[in-house]
Every structure is written in structure tokens, then in C-alpha cells.
Amino acid sequence: MIIPTVAIIGRPNVGKSTLFNRLVGKKLALVDDRPGVTRDRREGEARIGHFNFRIVDTAGLEDADASSLAGRMRGQTELALSDADAVLFLVDARAGLTGADRQFAELVRRSGKPVVLVANKAEGGQGLSGAYEAFALGLGDPVPLSAEHGEGMGTLLEALLEALPEAAAAQATDDWDDERDGADKPIRVAIVGRPNAGKSTLINRMVGTERLLTGPEAGITRDSISLDWDWRGQAFKLFDTAGLRKRARIDDKLEKLSVADGLRAVRFADVVVALLDATIPFEKQDLTIVDLIEQEGRALVIGLNKWDLVADQAGLLKELREDAARLLPQVKGAAVVPLSGLAGRGIDRLMEAVVATHAVWNRRIATARLNQWLGEVLDGHPPPAVAGRRIKIRYMTQVKARPPHFALFGNQLESLPKSYTRYLVNGLREVFDLPGVPIRLSLRTGANPFEKKKRTRD
Template sequence: MTPLVAIVGRPNVGKSTLFNRLVGKKLALVDDKPGVTRDRREGEARLGDLEFRIIDTAGLEEATEESLLGRMRAQTEAAIGDADVILFVIDARVGILPADRPFAEMVRRSGKPVILIANKAEGNAGLAGAYDAFSLGLGDPVPFSAEHGEGLADLFEALMPFFPDPNAEPEEDEAESNKPLQVAIVGRPNAGKSTLINRMIGEDRLLVGPEAGITRDSISLDWNWRGREIKLFDTAGLRKRARVEDKLEKLSVADALRAVRFAEVVVILLDATIPFEKQDLSIVDLVETEGRALVIGVNKWDLVADQQGLLKELKEKATRLLPQVRGAPVVPLSGLAGTGIDPLMKAILQVYETWNRRISTAKMNQWLADALEANPPPAVSGRRIKIRYMTQIKARPPHFAIFGNQLDALPKSYSRYLVNKLRESFDLPGVPIRISLRMGNNPFDKAKKRE
């Protein structure tokens, strides 16, 4: 069945221009005067290899049910009810108006997938307005220009997850859940990476031995753990850069670094007899820089006498030495004995879920208000730094944007305070947290000024 996409938004944001752009014809009347579109207009649209029916709707306005505007609104509400996907359009040059908010709440309550289109986003003024769209809590806005056809590739990517692949047998959500989880095992030479992977997959697939540096290439292996498809990457041992002189070893290190970049979760494997060497900390820095989720595996646990005491000590050290990935799970295991693999996999799946997590804008700003009240930002040159608004702009890893004034003077210590509070309040252990500072007015304040 062909998916149905509805275009909705307040009057004069460019819905009909977008409709014409997607159907490839000037079927809908377009004028600068608001309220030109009254009835629902349907057309056959195509974007890349996506084919769908699309509905242009009247601009949403508050009105009584009996009035013409009220009847137009009822038509739009019916289109929302019928649609499989909703394109909610705002004018990026004007920004968010008070009229946008109740209708954003309406489409949110519909329970349908919503793609936020920041139309008229060409140029710097339009991009600045697109940032305001985060305040609606409808996810990442797609900067777009229906007039000039800019942003079609981004709209295609946003729509694609909601369309069935005609060449694929499983359903879209089933295909996503069966997509292999990319896991790289990294560490110093002779930490036991290959031995561990052999135990995980249940066969001697990788060459192992007492000699350090046996593994040269990053080997990928497909594995199924309790119904979950996993792609494991065995990597060459990473030594201090100053010690890497052999050309072949340099290539092996580069291959290992590439595996980290393509992984989703990285397991750094420590030797329980000599844990947290300086090179281990450097590897964690690399994982954090690349934005990967982290699990700390402590291998050769069968050689430890006081296991309970050492585990407590290692967790304390991880908290102290690795603040950038605070809370990363520490999992004792033995690749040789094959113990600890189930706890390791559970930790991998947990940090992967955390790495993908999104936090609603409403929850984020309630949290921000409490954090600012508990510890206000400092004053600079007699003026207090003002943090007005915060939203999550990405996941994988979680990335947040803070809006306010004089943020260029915000001390790093205060940014660390916010990051630590985020981890604690929203349970984000073991993943890097990114924060971007964006100066300007709070989108909510802009809306209030126009009221």
C-alpha cells in the first residue's frame, strides 16, 4: 500500500510550494497571501526512489467549529488522522510563532511519525531560524527551501525509515533490529583479544599464542548472541606511538583505529595483572574522541586472587581516571576459561542503548532549570552568564545544544558540571557526551515577544 504523507502547519509557511516541489507540478495555488489553500489537495509524489501520496492542507488556525476556518481546520485534522507520516512545516525566516505551538502539540498527540521541516532556510537568517524549531520538541528540523529545491536529500533521508523497502523481505523495524551491532575489541598487545573472541564465537577462528602482536589485520566476524546479530572486530594490539617503528605494525595500528571509527561499541580489554597502564588510558581517549560507546573488559580474571577487592578498586580507578566516560561498565572475564561473556554482552547492549538514547526537550529544560537553580553560572565582568534553553540535537553519542548569552565565557568547569549532572540525572554511563554552545535568544523568548 502506498504511504500517505500530509503537509501541515500554520498559514503562509510554504506548504503548497513544498507540495508542488514534491509532485513535480504546480498543482496547488501559491501566493504570499495567507489562507489560499482551503481544501485538502492530493497528489502523487516521488522523491528519489520513494513513491507516495501527498496531501496539501489548509493552514492551521484557531477557530470555532462552525466557521469557515473551523471547517478548514477539521479537514486538516482529518488528513492528519489518515496520514502515515506528517510533515510539519514552519517558516525558518520568521522563527517559531505562538501559533505554531498548539498545532505542534496536536500532531505530537496524533501518535504519527512527524518530520519537522524548517522551510525558507536558505541563507544564514534561515539557518538561525531553523535552530528555533528545536523548541517544538518534534526532533531534529530538516532545513529546507521549497522555493529553491534545497534540502531534498535531507528530506529523503528523514522519510526513508517510514517507507517499506520493496526489495526486502522483512519489515522495516525487523530489519533494523537484525542489523548487526558493530563491536570492536581493542587493547594493548597480548591482552587476550583474539582468545576472547574465539571463546565468544565457540571456535578457534583466530590465531592465538603467547607471543605479542600476532594479530595484524582487523578481522571482522559475524556472530549471533541470543538472537542478536553481532559483527565482532578483532584488532591489532595498540602500543605507544613512539615504539611503533615497523611499517607493517604502523599499517596494523591504522587498521585498528579504522575499526574503532566504524564500531558502535568498543570493548577495551585490560590485563587484570597490569590494568590501567598509560596506553590503556590513551586508547580510551581515542574511543571518546571518536564518539563510541565504551565497555571495559578485564581479562585474565582467573589469575586474580582477591577478585572482589580488585573489582572494587578497578571501578574506583575507572571513575577517577576516565571522567570523560564516567560510569563505563567494568566487566571481569577470562577469555581462556570462557567466563564472563554473558555479562560482557549484556553490558555491550546496555551501553549501545544509552548511546542511542534521546531525551525530550520538555524533560531537558525542566532538568536545566533545576541544575541552574542548584548551581547558577558565574558572572563575567559584572554580568552573569545566562543559559536560557537546552535541547538534544543528536544521538550516537548524545549531543546537546545550549542557548544563551555570553556562553563564550562559560568556564570549562561549569560545562563539566552540566555533563556530570546529565549523566547522573538521565542515566548516561559509558558514552561520550557532547555539548555545543550557541549564543542568541531563547526561542521561547522570541515567541513571547511576538505575542
């Protein structure tokens, strides 16, 4: 199956991210009225009708010094242009052509890639008349479109099929399998942390290219960007996320959207790497982030980034691992890995920890083993009596994995003290080797079979 890559190119605020969301069928890219919301390249699987392709959302093209943030954003867009099989060049039909449109149309033309000219926001009479103005760019017939309302998608499909005839012909005789032809699904890994912890720099080093925008400015990343990566024959999908600040400090609408996007990446991940700045580790916000990861039921690995800036590394590592055990009892035993994203050190150790923690997260324990352990626990440390009545625990089973979730059956379990359930959870973690993952324990009280007969006699 030939799956071509199509890049969406255009100046800021012409609706590139809105079109991206429309094509992938999900609100993956952040959208706002102000220009310059998108900074990194975002990729997704798109489909119009029967035609499937990989779509790349890009930052708006702007003239700027190469070393500035805007210049680095433009560099990412130009890389997307060079990697694409075809280009959707967007203009704003309502605003009409601008000097920037003409300038960047020349850039697209010089790339030599097949170009589909799209006049977005063409709904209504004013938009349609503005679409005709786009003929002046010399990029062929413009496709009048409304990404927001989904109008003109059929015409866009026809233009894409004409621009990519080989892929169109191949897909006409093939059934595209959205589950990767039965191949193993990748392990989904989200990298989260406070702003400027080095998340994007780490991922760039992992994939071996400057794929994500980086720099000294805090908060560069806005969208949660996903990247496919292969490490030692195992497929991964990496998610870079916006820095998570204290809620009280988030007052900008766009930053709220960025944080919400990052939280969604955590929910869809299998393993989450909480990236800490080793020079100021375990700040209150770090603990809040780990607590969020535990609440969402994700497996956790702690990465100590910027380790090359730390003195007395052996002594500090021992101290920080002790701190992690003390401060994060809900994910006791989580791997703590020192690394340097900038220097590329510790990445293999980090990924070994990710794979091992992922296996724990998926682990299932036989009911016979669980109840053998439970019997020994009850003999050695039975639950306390409540109001003179003994709490009876009958048996335990694992109801699901991802994360490990156990059900405890018995009578009067609603009176079981929380201290005793913590005792059971800690025992499960230690005996069955479940470090670094949340453990869920449900209490299920069986119905009294004599209750109905008693009510009948009364």
C-alpha cells in the same frame, strides 16, 4: 538469495589481499610488498557486475610445523578452503610457477571444490606470457588478471558464474539487498587493547571456534578482522584488532598500517570493549586507548581479561572500579567486567554490558525533561558573572544521539567557564543515567535582534 562463499588461496605475496580489496571495493585488507602480511582469515561482501558473493582472504600457504605460527596460519587457510563453495587459486604471472604453486594446487584439487585459476599481475606482455604457464597446473584455463589495476574482472566474473551455476541462476532472478532485506542491523563491537591482552582468544571463545589465529607471540593480529555472531537472538559484528602500542614504539611500516586499521575499526564501531590485562590493569597505554575511544564518540565497556589469574578477586574488582571512576572521568560509570577469554568465563556479563551501553549510546531525552532539569540547575547553581555581566542560559535540547549530544542556547556562552560546562555534563550523566558514553555539549549564542537596527541608526 543464494550468496556463495569464495576463498582466495595461494602462496605468499601473489596478490591475494590486493584482489580481496578490489572485489569488496574498499581497502580493508593490509597490503605490503613483503610476504606473509595476512595471517587471519578476513571476510567481506564482494560484487562483480550483478553477481554477489562472500569473499575470504587467507594467509599464504607455507610448509611449516603445525605448532609454529606459520603452521597455525596454514591451518586457518585450510579451514577457509573447507568452508568455501569455490576457490580462487592465485599464482604470480610475472614470477612464473614455483614448486609451492604446484604443491598447493594439488591441495586445492583434492578439496573437491570448484576452482578458478587466476594468474595475477598479468598486465603487460611479460605478465600475459607468464599466465599461459599456469596451464601446467591442470586446474583449467587461467584467468589473466591484474588485481592492482582492475584488469580482467569481466573474465573473472564469467569464470565464477561457470563455477557456481546454482548461485548464478538464483541471483539472475533476484534483486540482492545490501541492507540485509530490511533486517535489523547488527551491533558493531570492536575489541581493542594492548598487544597480548587476549583479544583474539576472547573472540574465539565467544564464537565457539578457533576462527582467529592465537598464540603466545605478541602482535599476531595485523588486520582488523570482522565476524558475524548471534548472541541471545541479537546480531553482532565483532571486530578483532591489532594490539595498540605506544606511538613512540611503532617504527615498522606494517605495524603502522595495522594500528591505523585498528583505529578505523574503532571509528566504525558502536561499542568498543577496551580489553585490559587484569594482572597489569590501567597502564598508561590503556588510558590512552580509552581516551581515543571517547574522542571518537564510541560507547565503552571495560573488560578485565585473565581474571582467573588474579588473587583476592572481590577486593581487586572493587578497587579497579574505583580506579576506573577516578582515572576515566570522561566516561564515568563505564561498565567494568571481569572475564577470562581462555576459560570462557564472564562472556555473558560482558555482552549484557555491551547491550546496555549500546542502549545508552542511542538514548534520546525529551526537550521538556531537559529544560525542567536545567531550570532547577540554574536556580540552585547559576553560572558565574563574567566582567560584571551575568551569563544568560535560555534552554537546552538534544540534537543527536550516538553519542548523546546536547545544545545549550543563551547569551555570552563563549565566556562560560569550562568548570561549569563540566558541571552540566556531570549532571546530565547522573540525572539521565548516561554511564559509559561520551557526552557532547555545544554552546550556541543567539544573535542579538537589535544589533542590526543599532548599526542602521549609526
